[in-house]
Ligand SMILES: Cc1cc2nc3c(=O)[nH]c(=O)nc-3n(C[C@H](O)[C@H](O)[C@H](O)COP(=O)(O)OP(=O)(O)OC[C@H]3O[C@@H](n4cnc5c(N)ncnc54)[C@H](O)[C@@H]3O)c2cc1C
């Protein structure tokens with residue numbers, strides 16, 4: 001018998017409101033569209049001084065407990081930041097590092113936490129190295145961790161590791177005797193040529209394949225509760241990607257509305273044609289739904305292991321947000337006419353981001369498939 | 378919309394007083410919900426099609442009001458409860474949950490009433506509010522005309538001043554409860570020469586009993602009755618029936634539509650439309666089989682249901698989010714202005730899918746003993762168009778959102 005009572009909590013603290021305000025201003029000032037475009041072909045995709053300023057503002061510590069140098073506000077507090085970053089296509093290792101630091105926080109020993117979290121607060125870049133498969137839903141982990149000489153050795157290549165080229169630390173998902181394990185690997189331990197950069201459809205983003213084969217680690221590099229952390233971190237990754245995508249959907253909408261209210265054809269502003277007006281309203285509604293679900297997830301999430309309601313919220317947010325952005329990007333190109341087909345039109349940036357974002361931490365169908373047993377059985 | 382949101386802010390700290398109140402109404406519902414009358418009850422206030430149904434609903438609404446569970450936030454001196462709105466919201470939640478019959482006098486309770494409270498004279502409040510709550514005075518709305526529906530600003534029904542009366546000529550259509558109503562909120566043209574056509578309109582609280590007003594029932598898509606065409610032939614109403622000033626009718630009508638579309642709070646409360654939610658659909662889906670297998674195990678069905686569940690969750694959460702201004706700074710009026718469009722279209726698609734899921738029994742209708750749940754879903758799907766058409770069609774709502782939220786140019 002189905003007895004589903006939906007959790008409808010949604011709230012926003014004054015602190016979050018303040019973060020939102022400063023994040024909006026910061027991202028707008030630091031990441032106008034000319035700057036974004038100037039970074040498309042750059043090596044890292046971001047400006048070091050902007051990243052340094054974000055660290056100085058304490059953003060890298062926002063989600064981490066005070067004992068590790070953070071401000072103890074939890075990962076939900078980063079939602080307004082990440083949404084603003086998505087809105088202005090401001091790319092830094094912030095999201096990558098936030099996700100990885102949550103893995104350490106949730107799965108690490110006290111030693112591992114005190115070793116790594118304070119340095120992440122200070123700007124060390126940590127990246128999750130999870131995919132070795134084309135599929136976020138795959139249960140098989142190809143990368144292995146096996147005992148060797150009193151320590152362990154890794155074997156296998158990881159795909160599309162975000163910000164890998166600049167990372168100081170990797171959290172590598174490996175199979176140890178068939179059990180999923182998260183292993184801490186410092187970038188300095190990688191052999192020459194281990195990192196090969198991907199060419200991503202989204203030129204604002206950076207990712208690489210990383211070959212961990214032959215890298216040896218000691219027992220203290222294995223996260224104590226890696227399995228539990230993995231469950232949480234997959235959902236947090238999905239939520240942060242959803243949040244960034246929602247910001248980008250809002251940007252696509254703004255750009256589109258700007259065009260619809262200035263371009264004239266047949267003597268009329270094209271925004272007056274319902275063939276364009278109504279789908280544009282649909283973008284707004286889809287984007288608003290995504291926002292609602294994200295704020296709901298941000299309300300539920302805390303430092304404890306994610307419960308069922310939170311899991312439902314994160315998966316719903318991801319399914320809704322990346323589909324909303326796919327739709328916004330797609331229509332935004334189309335409604336720009338010939339302009340939309342050009343590299344110069346900003347719709348290009350959004351439609352490409354949409355393709356990238358849907359494949360981070362599982363696409364909409366992946367999440368709906370995992371929602372089904374939670375909601376229907 | 379605003380109403381639910383207030384709830385959102387306060388619900389997490391539901392005080393002992395509120396919990397007691399909630400227990401009280403649950404108990405009251407248990408002891409006072411009428412038994413199945415043996416005839417089909419309406420799913421919405423727009424399907425009151427017989428005297429029998431009317432009497433039943435009138436008695437029910439009177440009972441809810443007498444018990445103090447209707448108009449709780451309306452002023453005490455006019456029959457209300459003078460309490461914070463939150464109490465009414467809790468009462469409504471529980472009545473909805475228990476699927477009690479509807480409080481059918483919606484045009485009074487939900488639109489005319491709040492309008493009179495917010496902008497009416499003391500005389501109007503004294504004259505009309507209590508009768509709305511007690512269900513003694515049924516209200517209807519005379520806006521749409523045969524030739525002017527969405528284009529409400531062009532309506533042609535005339536109201537000409539003659540001494541201390543207005544003389545009304547013309548016809549209105551789709552008048553919900555028209556044949557039972559004692560009063561009508563009437564939009565009519567007092568000045569055919571006005572430079573802007575909107576400036577020629579005036580708003581009346583018109584007595585339906587006046588000579589020269591007649592109604593003729595119209596059968597609906599579902600086969601039931603519930604609205605009328607309403608004819609005015611030299612119908613004379615007292616000049617004092619005008620609300621506000623001559624020529625201000627358009628503004629008042631737009632204000633009324635804000636209540637109707639849920640963009641502004643103030644309704645007396647009560648359930649006006651039977652709520653049919655995803656849980657109901659899931660319950661039905663659980664019992665349906667295909668080739669010996671529960672349909673709920675079919676992966677495509679599951680994916681479709683999850684899509685609907687995500688949409689429903691976003692809809693309900695949105696009703697709470699709208700009360701937290703900090704979460705609505707971008708396009709601040711977006712959620713409030715899109716609520717009707719979003720909600721009514723969701724329910725339309727969801728109900729349509731319910732019929733698809735039924736398989737071959739989906740082809741049956743009310744009256745066939747093989748119909749799933751007595752044809753409840755068939756009727757619910759067809760009835761849902763009252764919400765996607767009435768009160769401003771979905772297409773018109775989309776124009777409003779596009780123009781007033783996104784700032785797109787008019788057609
Ligand atoms: C790859 C490519 C190659 C091309 N090659 C050539 C070529 O070789 N030679 C050449 O002459 N042209 C060429 N074109 C131009 C093409 O024909 C125009 O882009 C197209 O006709 C649209 O005009 P536009 O770009 O000015 O868009 P607009 O007319 O400004 O349209 C913008 C948006 O408004 C919509 N819109 C416009 N009017 C209406 C309306 N009345 N009702 C509803 N919606 C409306 C459009 O559908 C579009 O979504 C090419 C275009 C592309 C993309």
Ligand SMILES: Cc1cc2nc3c(=O)[nH]c(=O)nc-3n(C[C@H](O)[C@H](O)[C@H](O)COP(=O)(O)OP(=O)(O)OC[C@H]3O[C@@H](n4cnc5c(N)ncnc54)[C@H](O)[C@@H]3O)c2cc1C
Nearest residue numbers: 518519520521526527551552553763766767768769770772
């Ligand atoms: C069950 C029910 C109860 C009702 N009760 C009442 C009542 O009590 N009192 C009352 O006054 N009225 C009532 N109405 C009338 C209702 O308000 C109108 O039906 C509605 O406003 C649409 O007007 P119309 O029927 O003339 O359709 P039209 O305006 O003729 O519309 C026909 C179609 O054209 C579309 N359309 C029209 N204009 C545009 C545009 N600018 N852009 C895009 N599409 C457009 C519409 O969306 C619709 O699909 C009721 C209607 C229903 C269905």
